[in-house]
Amino acid sequence: MTLERPDPVAPAAPTATYRLQLQPEFPFGAAEAAVPYLASLGVSHLHLSPVLEAVPGSGHGYDVVDHARVRAELGGEAGLRSLSRAAREHGLGLVMDIVPNHMAMAPRHNRALWEVLREGPGSPYAHWFDIDWQAQDGRVLLPVLGGPLGEETDALVVDGDVLRYHDHEFPLRAGTEDLPLPGLLDAQWYRLAWWRLARTELNYRRFFSISELIGVRVEDPEVFAATHAKILELLDDGVVDGLRIDHPDGLADPDAYLRRLHEATGGRWTVVEKILADGEPLPAAWPVAGTTGYDALRHVDGLFTDPAGAGELLGQYRRFAAPQADRGGVWEATVRRAAYKVVHHELAAEVERLTREADRLCRTSDDPALRDRAPWALRTALRELLVRMEVYRPYASQDAASVVTEAAADEARQAFKVPEEAHTVDLVRDLVLGRAGDGPGHEAFRARFAQTSSALRAKSVEDTAFYRYVPLLSATEVGGEPGSPAVSPEVFHAYCARVQRDWPLSGTVLSTHDTKRSADVRAAVSVLTQAPSRWADLLAEVTARTAAEGVGAPDPQVAWASWQTAVGLGPADGERLGGALLKHVREAGLATAWTEQDPAYEDAVAAFLEAGPCGAPGRLVAEFRSSLEPYVRSNVLGAALVHLTMPGVPDLYQGTESEYRALVDPDNRRPAPFPPKDPGGLSAEKAALTTAALRLRRRRPAVFGEAAAYAPLPALGPGAAHCLAFTRSGEVITAVTRLSLRLEEEGGWRDTVLPLPAGRWADLLTPGREFTGHARVDTLFGRLPVVLLERVPEGAAAGT
CATH class of the missing domain: 3.30.1590.10 (Maltooligosyl trehalose synthase, domain 2)
Structure with a gap:
């Protein structure tokens, strides 16, 4: 069954979106009241978290129970339509988050x-x-x-x-x-x-x-039609303009789903929550604008991470925490160990189902080569291949052999002591690659292997390894690469060029409802890569002070993570820090876990936090953080400006137009105040920068859009490596300071210059300033560690 939809003129793609986390405490009415303020920022669309009927009281909306109704607790469909009208009156559209993969297992409501x-x-x-x-x-x-x-x-x-x-x-x-x-x-x-x-x-x-x-079977056309009818109605009625697709990797066939959705929506702007591994491309066959932007997050964060200092921190971490190589000392080993843990425990039922399906295929096959395979051997082969997946999953539009590789199969065979039994790995790989039989059963097996692989990758990396490998917490973020957290300017420029060429309307983000730490918390933590020796001194002092209180950490790994979190968050809030660290130790699963809790250990963590980061030693952390504020400021403003002007469509999470310090959910899902309280200091600077950049994007969409251009703009001189600059369509220049503490230690900018393209360039962050020719970088960054320049039209009077 194919949905026949009219072919309307699709609304223009967003220039920038603003994510609102809807919940009973922040319903459609509260969002509508915030519209005038949000429109003044310069965004083009509001990005709404899921709006369909969910489990009563849900704080996130991803637990859908009824696809045919807009959530009553948020104000129902009337409230959503009223929000849409108010948004349009202020020049804004709506983008909606949808959840095709699953529903709530809540029979009373579903x-x-x-x-x-x-x-x-x-x-x-x-x-x-x-x-x-x-x-x-x-x-x-x-x-x-x-x-x-x-x-x-x-x-x-x-x-x-x-x-x-x-x-x-x-x-x-x-x-x-x-x-x-x-x-x-x-x-x-x-x-x-x-x-x-x-x-x-x-x-x-x-x-x-x-x-x-x-899990919901949206691969069935009737199920797709039933679960998407209201969404498509809202699109057709002009209530909503675009979509964010939650977790497409959980679907049986993301390729087919996205094609069907593209046809049904008339090609509306759509981005997918696809987590890309380092170097992994987004499938070119997907008819989407791009990802939700975690790949951009990793590249932006990496710009403000010093590679040498990150290496020093790793060495300190290994000496301080003494982690075993496979439990947090080496990134690759940590991931592999976590994958084995998840495949044997949390996802044991999923592996058993795969084993049953593989066994059925073998027993009913006409090919004698597939017969007489013991279920234990099939199970072992499946586990060994799954834990070696280095990306989330294979797709129908790609060569699965490039993902389920021969090298992985060769390693997997080593788990078998008898060579004849090791051939089971080849049989299972052939089933996954479609080389051993075909038909509905084989296709279903391949889909389920991919779905299981996706769940395993997410659980083992994001939800386990990120909490076990903690030398630099700012790098343990969704889509991150903690084993190599730094990104050079050359790599960043190459990434931006690819995005502009291949996915110019892809989403970009720095903070989301799923980030483990907000961008501004990560910006503070990443400064530690520029001051590893100062961090080591602080750690030694606070460790001694806490021990003097008679309360030590239950283990050194959690102590390291606690002190880094306190540096990132600022003055320690016991309830927020305690909630985040409790989740940290349970996700790590080394001493306690969600399903095997150790109350004594968890009590020890709480006692340590109260005596240490939230006690008297915490004042030392506050003083240390205060001494780093100029460099934190540079990172916060630099990351914000790069995000807002790089290729793609920037998505701002609620509250992040000002300084925003948040930890893992539910801390980062608290309702944001609109308008925000009178900001001062860094918040005021970030708010002014954000508004200037967003209004520029709205005023000159062609400069940043699908047909725009991106080009690096290299600085010259002794501090050139610390100036990251680029042009957009020859009309706008972004320049930011990177690794500002290292720059200061090296003697500052001195005679570093930024050769500007011909013409006059107006400073949008400090009105009244103009630059031409080879601009001295110390002058460009006289008031702020960043600058946003716009070409002055020929013939325009000075200062206009």
Whole structure:
């Protein structure tokens, strides 16, 4: 079934977007009240977090329960349409975040799921969800019980045709409501189970390892139509202009999904939350504008990271924390170790499903070479190939052999002691590459391998290794490359040239609802790469002071991470810092975890934070941070200006037009005040810079848009390496200071000049200043460590 849509004239692509994190505490009405202020910034579109009906009270909206309705807690469809009208009256459009991959596993609120649990595989909604009905005796495992079933039966209550368990509700299969409880439970299309069984027994696809989010089969045209009808209606009615696609890598076939979506929307501006590994290209076949911008984040952050200092920090970290090589001392080994942990534990159920499907393909194959393969060997081969994936997944439009490589297969064979059994790796790889048979079963297996690979990469890298390998916390960010955190100007310029050539309307970001630290926190932490010896002295002193209080850190790794976080955040807020560090140690999974919590260890972490970063030694951190403020300022303003003027469409996260210090969610999802409180100092400077750059983009879209040009502008002289500059379409110049502390230690700018293209250039950040020819860099950066210049039209009077 293909949706027939009119072919409207697509709205112009955004010049800049502003992300609003909608929630019951910040609904459509609050967003509408903020519209006049947001329009004054110079953005062209508001970027809304998911707006469809979600689990009541959800603070993020990614747990959708009904695709046909706009969320009532936010103000419903009337509220959304009112927001859209207000936005348009102020010259703004709307971009909407959508969630095609999953829905909330909340039967009481999710009508489609309710029907499946009541009617089983015969339900008209059964094909909506990615359930393996051949497992669990044809029932859906629901891991919701607080303990084994025998210990929870007293909490199970039959109420008419509904089964209740505390605040959970489940439908009863028709005609079973009068059965005795044991028989009633056995007669359902689902099996209530202890939550711990999810790890190994689950038989539905989920989002990563979150059992509360069930995978949706949007590859089915009917499911696509049903789950996208309201979204397409909002686009057709002009309520919304563009889309952000959440987690496309979880889909069975992202290529086909994006083609179908492109056709259905009439080619609206669409970006995808695709996390690219270093050097990995976005699939050229995808009909999208580009990514949501984590690749840009890594390149911008890397500009303000000193490679030599990062190496010194790594050496200090290894001496201070003494991590084992495979548990945080070496990046590549940390990732591999984390992948093994995730594939054996959090994603054990997903690997078991892959194993069952591979076993079925082998047992039913007409090819004798596929027969007689032991499930344990298939499981081992799958695990060994999965942990060696260096990108999220293969795609149908790409050569899968370039991702599931022969080198990976060669390593995977080493896990087998008997050479004949090692050939199972080749068989599994052939199945993944489509070389061993074809047909619906083989295609489904390839898709599921890719989906599992995606979940494994995300869980092992972003949610585990990033919390185990912590020499430089500013580098452990979504899309980051902690093993090589610095980016040279040459690499940055080459990246920008590729973006302008291949994906000129791609999104770019510095802070999002998913970043582990906001850009301004990372900017402060990255200064440590310019002052590693000063950091070492601080660490020694605060360690001694905290020990003198009689409270030591439960382990040196968490101490290192705590002190760095305190440097980034500034004056330590105990509740915010405590929440972030608790999540840190649970995600790392080295001493405690979400599902295997160690209360004594967690209490020790809390006691250390109270006595150390949030206690008297924390004042030393505040003094240290204060001494670095000029260099933090340079990083904050430099990153902001580069982000706002580089190729792509910049997305500003709420509140980041001023200085914004936030830690991992939920800290970074708190409602932002609009307009912000009267900013001063760095906040005022950043707000003025942001407004100037955004208004320039809105006023001169062609200079930054699809047909624009990008060119490096090299400085000359002793400080040239510290000046990063480029031109946009020959009409605008961005120049920023990088590694400002190192620059100061080297004697400053001295006779460094920036050769400007012919003509007069007006300073948009300090009105009244103009430059021509070879401008002295110390003059350009006289008031601010950055400058934004616009070519003055020929014949214009001076100062206009």
